[in-house]
Amino acid sequence: MTAILTRLLGRLPIGWLQLTHNRARLIAALAGVAFANVLVFVQLAIMGSMSIATGRPYDFFEAGLMISAADADSLTDGSNVARQWLFQALAHPQVTAGAPLFVGNVTLQHAGTTMSLTTFGVDPAQPGFLAPALRGYAELLTLPDSGIIDRLTRGLEPGEADALGPASPVTLEVRGRTLTLYGGFAGGGGFGVDGYLVVSDQTFLKVVQNRQTAAPDHILLALAPGADAGRVAHELRALVSDRTLRIRPYAQARAEDIAYQQTRRPTGIIFGFGVVIGILVGLVIVYQVLSTDVADHIREYATFKAMGYRQRFLLGIVLEEALILALLGAGPGYLVARALIGGMRRATGLPLELGAPTVVAVVIGTVVACALSGALATRRLASADPADLF
Amino acid sequence: MVADDAAIVAAGLSHWFGRGEARKQAIFDVDLTVARGSLTVLVGPSGSGKTTLLTLMGCLRDVQQGSVRLLGQELAGAPERQLVALRRRLGFIFQAHNLHESLTARQNVLMGVQVGSRRPRGDENATAVQILTLLGLADRIDYLPANLSGGQKQRVAIARALAGDPEVVFADEPTAALDHDSSMTVIGQLKRLGRGRGMTTVMVTHDSRIIGMADRVVTLEDGRIAPA
Numbered sequence: 027m028t029a030i031l032t033r034l035l036g037r038l039p040i041g042w043l044q045l046t047h048n049r050a051r052l053i054a055a056l057a058g059v060a061f062a063n064v065l066v067f068v069q070l071a072i073m074g075s076m077s078i079a080t081g082r083p084y085d086f087f088e089a090g091l092m093i094s095a096a097d098a099d100s101l102t103d104g105s106n107v108a109r110q111w112l113f114q115a116l117a118h119p120q121v122t123a124g125a126p127l128f129v130g131n132v133t134l135q136h137a138g139t140t141m142s143l144t145t146f147g148v149d150p151a152q153p154g155f156l157a158p159a160l161r162g163y164a165e166l167l168t169l170p171d172s173g174i175i176d177r178l179t180r181g182l183e184p185g186e187a188d189a190l191g192p193a194s195p196v197t198l199e200v201r202g203r204t205l206t207l208y209g210g211f212a213g214g215g216g217f218g219v220d221g222y223l224v225v226s227d228q229t230f231l232k233v234v235q236n237r238q239t240a241a242p243d244h245i246l247l248a249l250a251p252g253a254d255a256g257r258v259a260h261e262l263r264a265l266v267s268d269r270t271l272r273i274r275p276y277a278q279a280r281a282e283d284i285a286y287q288q289t290r291r292p293t294g295i296i297f298g299f300g301v302v303i304g305i306l307v308g309l310v311i312v313y314q315v316l317s318t319d320v321a322d323h324i325r326e327y328a329t330f331k332a333m334g335y336r337q338r339f340l341l342g343i344v345l346e347e348a349l350i351l352a353l354l355g356a357g358p359g360y361l362v363a364r365a366l367i368g369g370m371r372r373a374t375g376l377p378l379e380l381g382a383p384t385v386v387a388v389v390i391g392t393v394v395a396c397a398l399s400g401a402l403a404t405r406r407l408a409s410a411d412p413a414d415l416f
Numbered sequence: 417m418v419a420d421d422a423a424i425v426a427a428g429l430s431h432w433f434g435r436g437e438a439r440k441q442a443i444f445d446v447d448l449t450v451a452r453g454s455l456t457v458l459v460g461p462s463g464s465g466k467t468t469l470l471t472l473m474g475c476l477r478d479v480q481q482g483s484v485r486l487l488g489q490e491l492a493g494a495p496e497r498q499l500v501a502l503r504r505r506l507g508f509i510f511q512a513h514n515l516h517e518s519l520t521a522r523q524n525v526l527m528g529v530q531v532g533s534r535r536p537r538g539d540e541n542a543t544a545v546q547i548l549t550l551l552g553l554a555d556r557i558d559y560l561p562a563n564l565s566g567g568q569k570q571r572v573a574i575a576r577a578l579a580g581d582p583e584v585v586f587a588d589e590p591t592a593a594l595d596h597d598s599s600m601t602v603i604g605q606l607k608r609l610g611r612g613r614g615m616t617t618v619m620v621t622h623d624s625r626i627i628g629m630a631d632r633v634v635t636l637e638d639g640r641i642a643p644a
């Protein structure tokens with residue numbers, strides 16, 4: 027390793043030699059960096075899972091634009107919209123179709139387990155608004171009290187979910203009605219729900235209280251091929267008489283929902299703080315290690331100064347140590363975090379993942395944080411006075 | 417002696433430590449010229465200002481009053497960059513060896529070679545090994561300082577100071593930890609380099625054997641040069 031670093035740096039790898047000279051301290055330092063990495067990896071995975079869970083229900087549908095109430099910050103929040111805006115929107119030449127989307131929450135008992143499901147009511151006569159994986163069930167949804175369920179719903183046995191199909195439906199009790207499930211699709215639980223249920227708008231109005239046909243939660247609009255969703259949304263805002271409505275491209279609605287969950291909802295803010303705290307812990311640990319190391323070697327640094335080495339040479343040694351700690355600490359941190367995240371995923375059913383871009387970003391972030399700590403620690407080098415050596 | 421023959425010329429040099437009422441003068445109006453290639457020994461009782469004078473001439477301390485010309489360059493008011501460049505032409509041997517504990521003997525010496533060397537890079541390792549061998553450390557080349565005796569450490573420190581082909585060597589009790597034979601080897605080497613390359617040595621020592629080998633002995637008393 028020393029030979030490789032000597033070639034890379036073009037000088038003796040003094041930082042490496044200093045770190046490895048005291049093995050116990052090196053191990054403690056690496057454990058500290060790895061610990062900070064674990065904190066950041068886990069918090070990012072949780073934040074990421076929140077984004078995935080927030081964006082996932084948008085994947086159940088296909089639309090060019092979405093009309094929502096002014097206070098609808100997410101798919102499940104906010105007031106209803108009047109269905110009349112759907113008809114006004116259809117007057118735009120580039121809007122080819124429209125459908126109401128009802129969103130509600132149902133709680134049901136199944137096999138002794140209480141499940142909370144976000145339930146979507148759709149118009150089965152317009153299957154084009156359903157994602158391809160759900161579209162095949164549109165005809166079955168026209169049957170009274172029928173539905174399709176998220177196969178990954180917490181509380182649903184895997185074998186039971188896999189066996190679900192038109193030939194082997196499952197029945198559930200919802201608010202005193204028997205709901206027949208003819209199929210399933212891949213969803214997954216979120217932070218507030220165990221899974222998802224898709225039914226027809228007519229069934230929705232029966233299983234969710236106090237809802238009316240004329241007041242869906244959102245309106246989905248399909249656009250002509252090649253239409254500019256942003257421009258059509260802008261033109262619709264002028265066309266529709268209620269200026270408070272949020273008329274957005276469907277992808278934008280999804281992105282804004284994720285941003286809302288991450289930055290304005292308490293859970294997102296708490297997870298964001300977790301990431302910041304992880305970074306701060308890492309900074310403090312690396313600063314402490316490097317600062318102590320500089321203090322321990324202050325006479326040696328002063329000797330280098332007396333010999334004619336420039337200040338930047340000394341800074342290079344400290345930064346070399348910082349980078350080594352960052353790179354060596356990130357590996358064990360990643361492995362421990364991966365094991366923890368896997369355990370959390372199995373326990374909660376949340377879509378906790380550590381994607382390659384996240385790993386690369388954290389490693390780069392660790393290097394930057396360690397370099398920052400190293401830069402702070404080098405302030406102590408100013409006290410290395412070669413005159414004190416005599 | 418004309419100035420061109422001098423490695424160091426100090427004129428009217430005074431130095432104080434501390435501030436305000438605690439301010440204490442350590443060097444009083446010293447005039448001293450050190451010839452190129454000579455071995456000059458500074459002697460005097462403890463606290464007489466020998467080490468302070470050594471660090472002032474070695475551009476490790478700012479000149480407060482008076483003048484020091486080292487290798488033709490004025491140190492008073494010189495910018496840090498100039499001082500750093502000058503230090504690369506010097507060698508320092510400290511009483512406490514100040515070796516880097518994480519580096520082997522060879523690596524410590526390499527640090528001295530690399531900072532001031534005008535040799536090609538490929539020769540640096542050979543130079544380090546050669547000078548360590550010359551100082552009787554051929555079998556300790558890859559030892560860490562923790563595994564060397566006090567005398568061996570001091571010889572590594574001497575090797576480090578000489579490895580970069582310095583024009584002036586400043587040494588503070590360099591032979592304090594050495595036995596007689598090793599001391600004679602070191603002083604012999606310094607004298608040889610003085611004769612061969614014109615290397616100047618300024619040394620603080622109480623070792624009477626070395627004093628006898630010096631080209632010039634300067635005695636300091638209470639911060640002043642005592643009359644010869």
